[in-house]
Amino acid sequence: VFTPENEKLYQLLEANPGPPMEQTPFPRFEDNPKPNTTSLCFPSVLFIGVQKSGTSTIADWMFRGGILSPLVFDNEPDFYNKEVHFFDHDDRYNEGPKFYAQRFHHSCQDHAEESMVEKSLAMDATPSTLQHPDRVFETYAAAGKEMIHNLKIIVVLREPVARELSMYNHMMYMVEELNYADLHEWHKKVLKNDNSMSVMSFDEYVTQVSIPEYQSSHGSRHGLYATHLSKWFEIFDRQQILVLSYKELRDDPDMLLWRIQQFLGRPIPGKLGAANTKKHASKVKVPSESARAALSEVFTPENE
Secondary structure (H helix, E strand, O other), X not given: OHHHHHHHHHHHXXXXXXXXXXXXXXXXXXXXXXXXXXXXXXXXXXXXEOOOOOHHHHHHHHHXXXXXXXXXXXXXXXXHHOOOOOOOOHHHHOOOHHHHHHOOHHHOOOOOOHHHHHHOOEEEOOHHHHHOHHHHXXXXXXXXXXXXXXXXXXXXXXXXXXXXXXXXXXXXXXXXXXXXXXXXXXXXXXXXXXXXXXXXXXXXXXXXXXHHHXXXXXXXXXXXXXXXXXXXXXXXXXXXXXXXXXXXXXXXXHHHHHHHHHHHOOOXXXXXXXXXXXXXXXXXXXXXXXXXXXXXXXXXXXXX
């Protein structure tokens, strides 16, 4: 209906020039207007994990050093100013790219000046993002190839048995410190199924929670590093992904911070803050040989 009429309009305007200030030739209408994606502003740095590998300590240093953190909206928990939990929470992901971009619109203002672009480097440090490379790509693709090309991805890997033990200790600490009503469902994984509110031993946790979850949801647990990273390497340029070691964070933190600054192409002032200092009497410091052996049977084939 419209196309023949529009062609007549273009011919009419061309044959009958208007006043000198009129735009000539008149711009053609778009047949299928494309959605405006220029307003979608995503963080140029994703710190994708893994949990209990020093990610909070490193992210805090980066935010204090000038990397912009996400905005927190009404009724959202305070820790969302570090980790948005967009890609790993179905309800938030289903809100779409604009929902995610709203948390970072402050980082894309005044992009006309090069200096402002540098100052506007922003980061989402949600450690569970490791499990969702497809969602990341699809979301960034909504803003165009340049947004994908400019993305920097950082991940820290920790020996998986030690990471599993650290996660157990964290959940046990939260159960001991919080009221039951304030506990997240995943904190409750360490509770025995006898309504006693007592905490499993680490050996019980490994056999009743860790191993079954790894067997039933092969791609959803953090310790399967090769499984996850192989997917990231398929989708993104390998040069966009910086893989760091928790061991280096512990033994030579200055070198690890240097690597991050070189990767981002900018200095980040300051030093790392104190690592996790939570202490509780029931903290398990060393896994039993049986627990280590059981977990190693899962991790070793995946990470060799």
